[in-house]
Amino acid sequence: MSTIINNIEIIKAKATKINDVDFNNLKFGHVFSDHMLECNFKDGKWAAPKVVPYQAITLDPSSKIFHYGQSVFEGMKAYKDANEDVWLFRPLDNFNRLNISSKRLAIPELPENYFMDGLKTLLEVDKEWVPKNEGSSLYIRPFVFASGNGFHASPADEYKFIICTAPSGAYFSGEVRVLIEETYSRSANGGVGYAKAGGNYAGQFYPTQLAIEKGYQQVIWTDDNTHEYIEEAGAMNIFVRINDTLITGPTSDRILDGITRKSIIELAQAEGIAVEIRKLSVLEVVEAAKNGTLKEMFGAGTAAVISPISGFGYKDTDYDLPKLDDTYANYLKKRITDIQTNKAEDPFGWRYKI
Numbered sequence: 001m002s003t004i005i006n007n008i009e010i011i012k013a014k015a016t017k018i019n020d021v022d023f024n025n026l027k028f029g030h031v032f033s034d035h036m037l038e039c040n041f042k043d044g045k046w047a048a049p050k051v052v053p054y055q056a057i058t059l060d061p062s063s064k065i066f067h068y069g070q071s072v073f074e075g076m077k078a079y080k081d082a083n084e085d086v087w088l089f090r091p092l093d094n095f096n097r098l099n100i101s102s103k104r105l106a107i108p109e110l111p112e113n114y115f116m117d118g119l120k121t122l123l124e125v126d127k128e129w130v131p132k133n134e135g136s137s138l139y140i141r142p143f144v145f146a147s148g149n150g151f152h153a154s155p156a157d158e159y160k161f162i163i164c165t166a167p168s169g170a171y172f173s174g175e176v177r178v179l180i181e182e183t184y185s186r187s188a189n190g191g192v193g194y195a196k197a198g199g200n201y202a203g204q205f206y207p208t209q210l211a212i213e214k215g216y217q218q219v220i221w222t223d224d225n226t227h228e229y230i231e232e233a234g235a236m237n238i239f240v241r242i243n244d245t246l247i248t249g250p251t252s253d254r255i256l257d258g259i260t261r262k263s264i265i266e267l268a269q270a271e272g273i274a275v276e277i278r279k280l281s282v283l284e285v286v287e288a289a290k291n292g293t294l295k296e297m298f299g300a301g302t303a304a305v306i307s308p309i310s311g312f313g314y315k316d317t318d319y320d321l322p323k324l325d326d327t328y329a330n331y332l333k334k335r336i337t338d339i340q341t342n343k344a345e346d347p348f349g350w351r352y353k354i
């Protein structure tokens with residue numbers, strides 16, 4: 001039995017799993033909602049997406065995803081406000097970035113209506129799964145990968161686009177200590193660093209494990225050429241506050257164009273905080289740490305929104321950041337989450353109602 005909403009066919013799950021879920025003790029991305037969106041590319045075109053029960057997928061062992069890593073993804077969140085209305089945050093930016101990533105990985109781009117109508121319909125069907133608790137949200141994972149077969153090292157002829165959702169609690173990473181990386185690189189000029197490609201993450205895991213063994217929680221990526229400039233914090237964009245100026249690097253081949261990053265820049269500027277978008281050298285940050293002008297460092301990304309850094313290691317020396325009462329990190333995080341959850345006005349038009 002199927003129904004159709006927003007032109008999207010829906011095949012409902014026979015039973016809901018929602019009663020097994022403790023919404024007061026949600027981890028991040030561990031339980032999955034009843035349904036998913038599925039859309040297949042075959043014979044040169046994307047077929048209409050469908051909402052289907054969340055389920056395992058079967059792939060041929062020669063599927064190109066396993067061998068050549070053609071896969072891209074997005075990360076976004078849905079929030080429920082006090083009236084039980086459901087909101088997304090700048091979803092068209094996620095759609096556009098998914099296609100930018102796909103293009104770089106020779107994956108066929110998706111039509112906007114398949115992504116947006118598919119996402120809307122999935123969220124309408126699984127509306128009950130959007131958590132209400134403070135800090136909680138429905139984490140949304142759209143992804144596209146090569147499902148076509150064959151060992152020939154060339155782009156696949158078939159792909160799958162899937163959206164799964166996971167009710168998730170507040171992402172508390174705590175204060176993290178980071179290691180400024182001098183050997184490994186996350187990305188390079190001409191590479192795929194600006195794409196949300198699965199392989200970018202695989203390449204980060206080993207250097208991050210080494211940093212964890214040394215007692216840090218995360219790596220600060222520097223430019224691949226000289227390792228002299230700060231680029232990203234793990235899989236987040238990075239902001240550094242020196243005196244009262246917020247500094248972040250310019251997006252490039254190597255630095256991912258984060259939606260949280262650009263929202264922070266716009267918000268901070270609107271609030272009269274000085275923002276500089278420019279190359280930021282490790283030496284400048286070390287100098288600022290030594291002379292006391294380094295006030296804050298934080299990562300920015302959808303999962304944690306803002307993740308404060310308490311100190312960093314560089315060339316066998318550790319530097320601590322001051323413990324401030326009023327941080328830009330706390331202030332900007334509250335401003336963004338209040339807009340996301342419909343607790344504050346949205347002068348930028350970022351919220352999107354489902």
Ligand SMILES: *Cc1c(COP(=O)(O)O)cnc(C)c1O
Pocket residue numbers: 075196232234235236237256257258259260261300301302303
């Ligand atoms: C996803 C991601 C970010 C953050 O992007 P948002 O749109 O803010 O979630 C930053 N850096 C990297 C490498 C990423 O993959």
